[in-house]
Each structure stands twice: as structure tokens, then as C-alpha cells.
Amino acid sequence: MKIFNYFGNYFSNRETFQEIIVIPVFATLLAIFLGLLLLIVSGSSNEIALKALIALFYGSFGSISSISETLTAATPLIFAALGIAVGFKAGLFNIGAEGQIILGGMAAVIIGFSFQLPFFIHLILILLVGALFGALYAFISGWLKATTGAHEVITTIMLNLIAYRLLDFFLRIPSIQKEGRNDPISKSILDTAELPRILYFLDPNLRVHMGFLIAIFAVLIVYWLIFYTTIGYEFRAVGKNLEASRYSGISPSMTIILAMSIAGLLAGLAGASQIAGVLGRATPGFSAGIGFDAIAVALLGRAHPIGVLFAGILFGALIAGGRQMQVSADVSLDLITVIQALIIIFIAAPVLIRKLFPWIFR
Amino acid sequence: MKLHEISKSFGPVKANSNINLTVDRGEILGLLGENGAGKTTLMNILTGLYKPDSGKILIDNQLREFHNPREANKNGVGMVHQHFMLVPVFSVTENIILGEEPTKRFNKIDLENAKNKVLKISSEYKLDVDPDQIIEKLPVGIQQRVEIIKILFRDAEILIFDEPTAVLTPQEVVEFFEIIKNLKKTGKAIIFITHKLHEVLEICDRINVLRRGKIVGEEYPKKTDKKKLAELMVGRTVNLRTSRKKMEQGExxxxxxxxxxxxxxxxxxxxxxxxxxxxxxxxxxxxxxxxxxxxxxxxxxxxxxxxxxxxxxxxxxxxxxxxxxxxxxxxxxxxxxxxxxxxxxxxxxxxxxxxxxxxxxxxxxxxxxxxxxxxxxxxxxxxxxxxxxxxxxxxxxxxxxxxxxxxxxxxxxxxxxxxxxxxxxxxxxxxxxxxxxxxxxxxxxxxxxxxxxxxxxxxxxxxxxxxxxxxxxxxxxxxxxxxxxxxxxxxxxxxxx
Incomplete structure (x- = not known):
């Protein structure tokens, strides 16, 4: 496997390379294989399974439009998973990305329809305020943990539930609900707040938007933050060894609050980019479980920003390809969920991958 | 017990090479060596955790081979680890029988019987342990005795202690040495692993020094001293007493x-x-x-x-x-x-x-x-x-x-x-x-x-x-x-x- 060795040189050592690239790649291949096996075992013919496989690849990377769909689906996943990765680095398990996305999205909707502003300024404002509300919402969990020791897994789950109800309530407020509608749906944001489609010049229907470019930028920023700044150093120190970080003069409380807030900021950005780039308005369940899929993405990306970028694109591809699979092979979208779950199982059990493919780890 | 030409490598590292070692009944053998000299590897071979690449283990002149710690136990080899292997919330008796629970009818654990056996061992070797106490409430010194009873309970004849004094207070060390001497009197063979020089000199009958996976010397406490042992262990002259000239106290x-x-x-x-x-x-x-x-x-x-x-x-x-x-x-x-x-x-x-x-x-x-x-x-x-x-x-x-x-x-x-x-x-x-x-x-x-x-x-x-x-x-x-x-x-x- 010369090619692996070649790329391996870009990482400080071979183990890291295996951890963030090789194992996820083989976990994914194995999961897709098992997913198709499941299809055959459950009674589909080999042809359908093959068709599904082809649709999965075609629907995700087979054409410009499918690539566009893949990246569109990947964008909010990358944002939110980056946040979760930042949390992981500081030893925090943020289950609350979903709630933070909802808060960020709601704030973005209000900014989006209630101000008349020039194009670029409006866009920046909608993203900033969305990020801010995500951060504030996550701050609650961080603050509770730092001051009372309340576990962030519990508090973020509870805040998720509160966020769902808050959204239901929010969509019924007369000044927010769309005029002339009885169902819970918000007004639409103005054109000036929309994230422009980046492949507009090829085909106006290609949905991939500027949010994807911002997500790549965020990957670089988070990479720099974690590995090249004192703040990231503090995050990692607290995450790896709380006692030693106290000894070194770091304040664990402040670090936890800051890490949690940054995690929320990125999730809020996911919500805002989804509103400003794809949906244009809020509906019940507009968050669509992105916050939970993002946990899987962060795990698959081994909480490494670059890993998160690729994992996010992969999950985006599974979503986009899954839709194609449903259409052309008539295979339920649930198969994608199964594949996603299998990937996570194999990631969580890297020994299994090492045992199954011993030849790549020599 | 006799070890003959034991070798074990991990990749290119020779952790043990051609080690010969004997220990007799009623003898305390000190095994001295620095961290990484191969002491632990050797003992893991003895207790069946590792398989040697080559070499033989003889007990009472019979060839033995252990594939796991349980087999070693059955052959009378027991080890007290540096970090105790005890369940904190279990009682002394429950910990001792763990893995080999004696049962009555319907698979009920026979605690009474076990307790009596524990008491018997405890008094025989003057260990003074209450079988009903919960482990986490006991001081470290007593926990160690529980570990000792645990291996005696399994009829161990060869007792291996890995850095037993590292966790003990000076008083507990004194008591521990008394226990070891009692064990010796009853004819057990004891291997005492340590890197503390004064301890081997005080308690052992014979000392083997291990360096870089090889036995580099055999000494007798009466004929040797700390300096000599330290040199053997490190492989060069060691200054045990740091020279320290008197100085005036400052501000x-x-x-x-x-x-x-x-x-x-x-x-x-x-x-x-x-x-x-x-x-x-x-x-x-x-x-x-x-x-x-x-x-x-x-x-x-x-x-x-x-x-x-x-x-x-x-x-x-x-x-x-x-x-x-x-x-x-x-x-x-x-x-x-x-x-x-x-x-x-x-x-x-x-x-x-x-x-x-x-x-x-x-x-x-x-x-x-x-x-x-x-x-x-x-x-x-x-x-x-x-x-x-x-x-x-x-x-x-x-x-x-x-x-x-x-x-x-x-x-x-x-x-x-x-x-x-x-x-x-x-x-x-x-x-x-x-x-x-x-x-x-x-x-x-x-x-x-x-x-x-x-x-x-x-x-x-x-x-x-x-x-x-x-x-x-x-x-x-x-x-x-x-x-x-x-x-x-x-x-x-x-x-x-």
C-alpha cells in the first residue's frame, strides 16, 4: 500500500494517519457492503442491490448536480460537527447541536425577514446573529457544568427538548408566522439575506451555496484554533488531563465554558446557513436531525477538523445518493440510516477493522 | 522451581535472553533490576501471561507449561501484583474466592466454608484479616494481605511479589517482612521483585540482578553491599550518597x-x-x-x-x-x-x-x-x-x-x-x-x-x-x-x- 505510505508522510506519524483516514475509509466501504448484503438477505434481487449501489454513487458524485446536492447536504453537517469536535477536544460531549441549530436558525429567520439591509451586510448579520444565538444556547450548558458540575450530556439533551417546543411556540407568534397561513411556518427571509448559489452560472438549479465555502474556511479556522493557539492548547489540555491542566494554571471552568460556547457558535452557524442557504424559512423540524448526524460525522472524522470535512462530505454523499437510490432502485432511504449506523459501529471498534484488513496496517 | 534458558522478544527488543533462575522451598529470592530490565516480563512468563520464545519451566523437577494465569495457579504459582486486583465493594472473602467460588447445591456460593478457610489461612500465617470487611475500607497494607491470602487460598507454593513495598508505609513494610518470614518458615518459595536495595539486603537469602534482559549477577546479602548491587543493576559506578557541602542559610x-x-x-x-x-x-x-x-x-x-x-x-x-x-x-x-x-x-x-x-x-x-x-x-x-x-x-x-x-x-x-x-x-x-x-x-x-x-x-x-x-x-x-x-x-x- 505505497499510496498510503505516501500520504502518511503528511501526518506526524503513521498512527494518526491510520486513525483519521484509513480506518474511516475501510469502515465506510465495509458498511456499504454490509448494507447491500442486508438488502439481498431481506429478499431483494442481486440486480436491485447492484442498481442501488450504482444509484448511491451516481446520486452522490455522478454528475454536477449530484455533487451539488452532496455538498449542500454536507454544509450544515460540517459546521455542526466541527463544533462537536471542538467539544470533544476539551473533553465535552455536546449532544446539543440540534438545539443550538434550532436557536441559530430561529435567530437567522428573524434577522432575515425583519431588516431591510444591503445585500452583503444583511448576509453577514444573519450568519453572525445565528452563530451568536447558538453560542448563547450552548453557553448555558457550559456554565452549568463549570459552576455546578451538571453533566453536559444531560443538560444539552434537555435543552434540545426545550428548543423543539420553543420552535413550535415561535412559529405561532403572529409577527413571525407567515401571513395568511394557519400551519406553523415562518415568514421567508429577504433576498438580501440569502447565501448566493455558487454554481449559479452553470445552472440556476444547482443548490450548493456559499455556505459550503464558509464551512471550508471554518475547517481551517478550527484547525488553527485547536493546534496553533493557546486557546486550543488549553482545550486539549483540559480534555486530556483535567488535573494537569489545573496544575499548569489553566482555569478548567473558563475553558469548559469557552469550548462549549464555540461548539454552539458553530452549530448556530449550521442553523443560520441552512436557513439562509437552503430553506429560506423555518418550519417545525427544519433542523432535520442534522445535530445528531453531526455527532456521527465528528466521530467519523475522529474529532479532527480535516477529518470532519471529509466525513461531512461523505455523509452528505450518503444523503444525496440515498435519495437517488430511493428513486431509481426503489430502495428505502432507511438503508442509508443503517449504513450510517454501521459506519459508526466500525469506527467505534477500530480493532475490528484492523483484524478484517490486516494487510493495510503492516 | 527452576527456570532454564528462558528467552522472550517483543519485535526487535529482547526482553529476556537465556535466563536461568532457581528458587527453593523456604527461600526468599530477590530479583533486582531497574525499570525495563525485564523483571515484569519474566514474571509474566512464570504466571502464564506470556509464552516464552524458548526455554523451560521446571517445578519439582517436572516440566511445566502454562497457557494462562489459572494454569499457573493450579501448578502452585501465585503472584501479588504491584497494583492490587481487588473489587473495592466486595468483602474480603468475596474477593478471595473470586474466580473460584466454592458452591453448594443449586450453584449457591458457599460463603461460610470459604470464610472458615480464609480465617484458617489468616491465623496460620498470622495475617490478621477480618474476612467480612469491605475492601475499600481497609488500609493498603491489609489489602495486600488479602492478595496474599488469595494466592494461598489457591494452594500456592511459589509466591511472587512485584514491588510489594511501593505502596506501603514504613510500619506496614516492617509488618510485611514479618509475614514473608512466616511464609518462608512454612516452606514456601518466594520471589521478591524490587528495585529498592536496602530491602533485598534485609530480607532475601539470595539476590539475582537483572539488567537488559539478562541475569548479570548473583549475590548473597551477607557478602555484598548496596554499592555493589547498584553497580550491577545500572552497569556503571553509582554514587548513592549525594555529596552535599554545608551552606549558610540565606534570607x-x-x-x-x-x-x-x-x-x-x-x-x-x-x-x-x-x-x-x-x-x-x-x-x-x-x-x-x-x-x-x-x-x-x-x-x-x-x-x-x-x-x-x-x-x-x-x-x-x-x-x-x-x-x-x-x-x-x-x-x-x-x-x-x-x-x-x-x-x-x-x-x-x-x-x-x-x-x-x-x-x-x-x-x-x-x-x-x-x-x-x-x-x-x-x-x-x-x-x-x-x-x-x-x-x-x-x-x-x-x-x-x-x-x-x-x-x-x-x-x-x-x-x-x-x-x-x-x-x-x-x-x-x-x-x-x-x-x-x-x-x-x-x-x-x-x-x-x-x-x-x-x-x-x-x-x-x-x-x-x-x-x-x-x-x-x-x-x-x-x-x-x-x-x-x-x-x-x-x-x-x-x-x-
């Missing part, structure tokens, strides 16, 4: 008045402690572990808040100061547990080198870290403090204990320093590194630095300190000059004044 660096600390359950872990530390002075804090030393050091370094009393550094009083502020005064702290506090195991040596200075101008500009300078710093420490590693990029937990400690000490002592607080600076460190670390501490003191040395090793305290105070139940109960008879200090440590 006061640290003054503590009436320091008291209440623990979480409202007991005084430290009460009314007064102490002074001068320039050019090493102040030893002696005491059995758990008498307030840890709390005192944590208070002095800002890791624990103080209930009452004053701490003044360099003539200025500090109230509820943070660890960082104290560090900025030039006070350096070598914490007692390097893996828990002093280093971050998964961080690289470079990252560990800047653990408490990363925010300083040299290593960061605003919030951007300067990895170039950090690397230079790491290389400096590695070179100056003889940390054996081939790269500064590997993670700290890949280093041996001695090298981890040298890295930690190097980090604390390589930058400007006015005062050093060293807790257990040589715990779990090999002889060669101990010598080095002691010399560094004395060297620092000679340069005009004040040192507080907190150690449960009385020998270390006596070897290094200019003045010794003894902590007992949170109080300073005695102060001695450096040339005091160790027995008198030992009595004070036991609370007798």
Missing part, C-alpha cells in the same frame, strides 16, 4: 504561619502549620503518607484553598493565589504524581515542555502558539536533563517512568527559578535516574534556591535535607537537623515524640 524565601486546611468532610487535614524556608536550604518534609503533606504542597502551590493562616513568598503575603501566579513568582512545583498532574500523557514532549509557560511571550504571540520555540525548549530539556528519547514528537506516555520524571524536572528547573517544591521526586524511578535527580536538586540549592522536599522515603529525606520537619496528622510535631539518627525521625513519623 527567608517562604514563610508559613498558622496554616490550617479543612477537608471536605470538615476535618482538619492540616492544622496550625508554621514553617520557614531559606535560600540555599533544602527543607525535608518527612511523614507517613496521608498525614497532610499532599495538602500542604497543594496549598503552597495554589491548588487548594486555605482555611486560615498566612503564606508569604519572598516577604510578601499572598491570599488565595492561583497556580499561575505562584509559577510567575519563580516557584516551581514537581507534583507527586507525574502522570496525573505533572504531564499530559497523550501530549507530545514538545507540548509537555510548555505546559505551564505556553502563554508566555516566548511561546505565543497574542493567541498564536510558537511551535518553533516550543520545540527548541523541548530539545533543550531533553539534552540538558538526559531524557532518553529519539524524538520530541512522541507522546509522553511512551517514555519510561524515569525519563518522564526527568522531562518534568527539566521543565521545572530549566527556566528562571527561585524556589522548588518537589513532591516524591524519585517515586518509581530507577537507581540511575535517582542519582541524577538528587544531584540536580542539590545543585539547585547550591545556586541559591530554596527547596521543599516532600518525600515518604525517609532515606531520601535524610540524604538531601539541611533541615527536616515531621508531619503527623496534619501537625508539625518535630524538627530535626540533617544529621539526626533515622530511628528517631522514624519514631516521630509514627507520632511518638
Amino acid at each position: 527567608v524565601l517562604l514563610e508559613v504561619n498558622g496554616l490550617s486546611i479543612l477537608s471536605d468532610n470538615k476535618e482538619y487535614v492540616l492544622s496550625n502549620v508554621d514553617l520557614k524556608l531559606h535560600k540555599n536550604e533544602i527543607l525535608g518534609i518527612a511523614g507517613v503518607q496521608g498525614n497532610g503533606q499532599t495538602e500542604l504542597v497543594e496549598a503552597l502551590t495554589g491548588l487548594r484553598s486555605v482555611s486560615s493562616g498566612k503564606i508569604s513568598y519572598f516577604g510578601k503575603e499572598y491570599k488565595n493565589f492561583s497556580p499561575r501566579k505562584i509559577h510567575q513568582l519563580g516557584v516551581r512545583h514537581i507534583p507527586e504524581d507525574r502522570q496525573k498532574q505533572g504531564l499530559i500523557g497523550e501530549f507530545s514532549l514538545t507540548e509537555n515542555s510548555i505546559l505551564n509557560t505556553y502563554y508566555e511571550e516566548e511561546f505565543s504571540y497574542n493567541i498564536t502558539l510558537n511551535w518553533t520555540n516550543a520545540k527548541i525548549e523541548a530539545k533543550k530539556i531533553i539534552e540538558k536533563f538526559d531524557v532518553r528519547t529519539n524524538s520530541e514528537n512522541i507522546s509522553a506516555n511512551k517514555l519510561s517512568g524515569g525519563n518522564q520524571q526527568k522531562l518534568l524536572i527539566g521543565r521545572e528547573m530549566s527556566r528562571s527559578i527561585n524556589l522548588l517544591i518537589a513532591s516524591q521526586p524519585t517515586r518509581g524511578v530507577d537507581v540511575g535516574s535517582i542519582e541524577y535527580i538528587h544531584n540536580q536538586i542539590v545543585f539547585a540549592r547550591n545556586k541559591g534556591i530554596g527547596v521543599i522536599l516532600n518525600s515518604t522515603e525517609l532515606e531520601e529525606i535524610i540524604a538531601l535535607s539541611d533541615r527536616i520537619i515531621v508531619l503527623f496528622e496534619g501537625k508539625v510535631i518535630a524538627e530535626f537537623p540533617s544529621d539526626t539518627d533515622p530511628n528517631i525521625i522514624g519514631l516521630a513519623m509514627a507520632g511518638e515524640n
Whole structure:
């Protein structure tokens, strides 16, 4: 496997390379294989399974439009998973990305329809305020943990539930609900707040938007933050060894609050980019479980920003390809969920991958 | 029992090569060696955890082969590990029978019978253990006896002890030696693994020294001495006594008045402690572990808040100061547990080198870290403090204990320093590194630095300190000059004044 060795040189050592690239790649291949096996075992013919496989690849990377769909689906996943990765680095398990996305999205909707502003300024404002509300919402969990020791897994789950109800309530407020509608749906944001489609010049229907470019930028920023700044150093120190970080003069409380807030900021950005780039308005369940899929993405990306970028694109591809699979092979979208779950199982059990493919780890 | 030409390699590393070893009934064999000399590998072969690449194990002149610890147990080989293998919430009896529960009808555990057997063993070897006690409520010394009963319960004839005294207080060590002597009298064969020289000289009948996977010498306690053993162990001449010339006390660096600390359950872990530390002075804090030393050091370094009393550094009083502020005064702290506090195991040596200075101008500009300078710093420490590693990029937990400690000490002592607080600076460190670390501490003191040395090793305290105070139940109960008879200090440590 010369090619692996070649790329391996870009990482400080071979183990890291295996951890963030090789194992996820083989976990994914194995999961897709098992997913198709499941299809055959459950009674589909080999042809359908093959068709599904082809649709999965075609629907995700087979054409410009499918690539566009893949990246569109990947964008909010990358944002939110980056946040979760930042949390992981500081030893925090943020289950609350979903709630933070909802808060960020709601704030973005209000900014989006209630101000008349020039194009670029409006866009920046909608993203900033969305990020801010995500951060504030996550701050609650961080603050509770730092001051009372309340576990962030519990508090973020509870805040998720509160966020769902808050959204239901929010969509019924007369000044927010769309005029002339009885169902819970918000007004639409103005054109000036929309994230422009980046492949507009090829085909106006290609949905991939500027949010994807911002997500790549965020990957670089988070990479720099974690590995090249004192703040990231503090995050990692607290995450790896709380006692030693106290000894070194770091304040664990402040670090936890800051890490949690940054995690929320990125999730809020996911919500805002989804509103400003794809949906244009809020509906019940507009968050669509992105916050939970993002946990899987962060795990698959081994909480490494670059890993998160690729994992996010992969999950985006599974979503986009899954839709194609449903259409052309008539295979339920649930198969994608199964594949996603299998990937996570194999990631969580890297020994299994090492045992199954011993030849790549020599 | 006899081991014949045992060899074991891990990859290119020969952990054991052609080892011959015998131990007879009623004999205590000392196995001496530095960390990484291959002691543990050898014992793991004996107890069936590893399979040797070549060689034979003979018990009573019969060839034996063990594939797992249980088979070794059945053949009468039992081991007491350095870290106990006990379930904290189980009772003594439950722990002892774990894995081999005697049963009555319907698979009910026969606790009564087991208890009686435990009591019988306990009285036979004068172990004095209550079979109904819960493990977590017992002191470490008693827990160790439970481990001993555990292997006797399985009819062990060959008992292996891995660093048994590392976790014991001096009193417990004395009691432990009595137990070993009792076991010897009943005809058990005992292998005693350690790197403490005085212990093998005191208790063993015969001593084998292991270095780099080979037996390099066999000695008898009556015909040898510490110096000779240390040389065999390290492979070169070792200076066991650090030379320390007398120095005049300088100005006061640290003054503590009436320091008291209440623990979480409202007991005084430290009460009314007064102490002074001068320039050019090493102040030893002696005491059995758990008498307030840890709390005192944590208070002095800002890791624990103080209930009452004053701490003044360099003539200025500090109230509820943070660890960082104290560090900025030039006070350096070598914490007692390097893996828990002093280093971050998964961080690289470079990252560990800047653990408490990363925010300083040299290593960061605003919030951007300067990895170039950090690397230079790491290389400096590695070179100056003889940390054996081939790269500064590997993670700290890949280093041996001695090298981890040298890295930690190097980090604390390589930058400007006015005062050093060293807790257990040589715990779990090999002889060669101990010598080095002691010399560094004395060297620092000679340069005009004040040192507080907190150690449960009385020998270390006596070897290094200019003045010794003894902590007992949170109080300073005695102060001695450096040339005091160790027995008198030992009595004070036991609370007798």
C-alpha cells in the first residue's frame, strides 16, 4: 500500500494517519457492503442491490448536480460537527447541536425577514446573529457544568427538548408566522439575506451555496484554533488531563465554558446557513436531525477538523445518493440510516477493522 | 522451581535472553533490576501471561507449561501484583474466592466454608484479616494481605511479589517482612521483585540482578553491599550518597504561619502549620503518607484553598493565589504524581515542555502558539536533563517512568527559578535516574534556591535535607537537623515524640 505510505508522510506519524483516514475509509466501504448484503438477505434481487449501489454513487458524485446536492447536504453537517469536535477536544460531549441549530436558525429567520439591509451586510448579520444565538444556547450548558458540575450530556439533551417546543411556540407568534397561513411556518427571509448559489452560472438549479465555502474556511479556522493557539492548547489540555491542566494554571471552568460556547457558535452557524442557504424559512423540524448526524460525522472524522470535512462530505454523499437510490432502485432511504449506523459501529471498534484488513496496517 | 534458558522478544527488543533462575522451598529470592530490565516480563512468563520464545519451566523437577494465569495457579504459582486486583465493594472473602467460588447445591456460593478457610489461612500465617470487611475500607497494607491470602487460598507454593513495598508505609513494610518470614518458615518459595536495595539486603537469602534482559549477577546479602548491587543493576559506578557541602542559610524565601486546611468532610487535614524556608536550604518534609503533606504542597502551590493562616513568598503575603501566579513568582512545583498532574500523557514532549509557560511571550504571540520555540525548549530539556528519547514528537506516555520524571524536572528547573517544591521526586524511578535527580536538586540549592522536599522515603529525606520537619496528622510535631539518627525521625513519623 505505497499510496498510503505516501500520504502518511503528511501526518506526524503513521498512527494518526491510520486513525483519521484509513480506518474511516475501510469502515465506510465495509458498511456499504454490509448494507447491500442486508438488502439481498431481506429478499431483494442481486440486480436491485447492484442498481442501488450504482444509484448511491451516481446520486452522490455522478454528475454536477449530484455533487451539488452532496455538498449542500454536507454544509450544515460540517459546521455542526466541527463544533462537536471542538467539544470533544476539551473533553465535552455536546449532544446539543440540534438545539443550538434550532436557536441559530430561529435567530437567522428573524434577522432575515425583519431588516431591510444591503445585500452583503444583511448576509453577514444573519450568519453572525445565528452563530451568536447558538453560542448563547450552548453557553448555558457550559456554565452549568463549570459552576455546578451538571453533566453536559444531560443538560444539552434537555435543552434540545426545550428548543423543539420553543420552535413550535415561535412559529405561532403572529409577527413571525407567515401571513395568511394557519400551519406553523415562518415568514421567508429577504433576498438580501440569502447565501448566493455558487454554481449559479452553470445552472440556476444547482443548490450548493456559499455556505459550503464558509464551512471550508471554518475547517481551517478550527484547525488553527485547536493546534496553533493557546486557546486550543488549553482545550486539549483540559480534555486530556483535567488535573494537569489545573496544575499548569489553566482555569478548567473558563475553558469548559469557552469550548462549549464555540461548539454552539458553530452549530448556530449550521442553523443560520441552512436557513439562509437552503430553506429560506423555518418550519417545525427544519433542523432535520442534522445535530445528531453531526455527532456521527465528528466521530467519523475522529474529532479532527480535516477529518470532519471529509466525513461531512461523505455523509452528505450518503444523503444525496440515498435519495437517488430511493428513486431509481426503489430502495428505502432507511438503508442509508443503517449504513450510517454501521459506519459508526466500525469506527467505534477500530480493532475490528484492523483484524478484517490486516494487510493495510503492516 | 527452576527456570532454564528462558528467552522472550517483543519485535526487535529482547526482553529476556537465556535466563536461568532457581528458587527453593523456604527461600526468599530477590530479583533486582531497574525499570525495563525485564523483571515484569519474566514474571509474566512464570504466571502464564506470556509464552516464552524458548526455554523451560521446571517445578519439582517436572516440566511445566502454562497457557494462562489459572494454569499457573493450579501448578502452585501465585503472584501479588504491584497494583492490587481487588473489587473495592466486595468483602474480603468475596474477593478471595473470586474466580473460584466454592458452591453448594443449586450453584449457591458457599460463603461460610470459604470464610472458615480464609480465617484458617489468616491465623496460620498470622495475617490478621477480618474476612467480612469491605475492601475499600481497609488500609493498603491489609489489602495486600488479602492478595496474599488469595494466592494461598489457591494452594500456592511459589509466591511472587512485584514491588510489594511501593505502596506501603514504613510500619506496614516492617509488618510485611514479618509475614514473608512466616511464609518462608512454612516452606514456601518466594520471589521478591524490587528495585529498592536496602530491602533485598534485609530480607532475601539470595539476590539475582537483572539488567537488559539478562541475569548479570548473583549475590548473597551477607557478602555484598548496596554499592555493589547498584553497580550491577545500572552497569556503571553509582554514587548513592549525594555529596552535599554545608551552606549558610540565606534570607527567608517562604514563610508559613498558622496554616490550617479543612477537608471536605470538615476535618482538619492540616492544622496550625508554621514553617520557614531559606535560600540555599533544602527543607525535608518527612511523614507517613496521608498525614497532610499532599495538602500542604497543594496549598503552597495554589491548588487548594486555605482555611486560615498566612503564606508569604519572598516577604510578601499572598491570599488565595492561583497556580499561575505562584509559577510567575519563580516557584516551581514537581507534583507527586507525574502522570496525573505533572504531564499530559497523550501530549507530545514538545507540548509537555510548555505546559505551564505556553502563554508566555516566548511561546505565543497574542493567541498564536510558537511551535518553533516550543520545540527548541523541548530539545533543550531533553539534552540538558538526559531524557532518553529519539524524538520530541512522541507522546509522553511512551517514555519510561524515569525519563518522564526527568522531562518534568527539566521543565521545572530549566527556566528562571527561585524556589522548588518537589513532591516524591524519585517515586518509581530507577537507581540511575535517582542519582541524577538528587544531584540536580542539590545543585539547585547550591545556586541559591530554596527547596521543599516532600518525600515518604525517609532515606531520601535524610540524604538531601539541611533541615527536616515531621508531619503527623496534619501537625508539625518535630524538627530535626540533617544529621539526626533515622530511628528517631522514624519514631516521630509514627507520632511518638
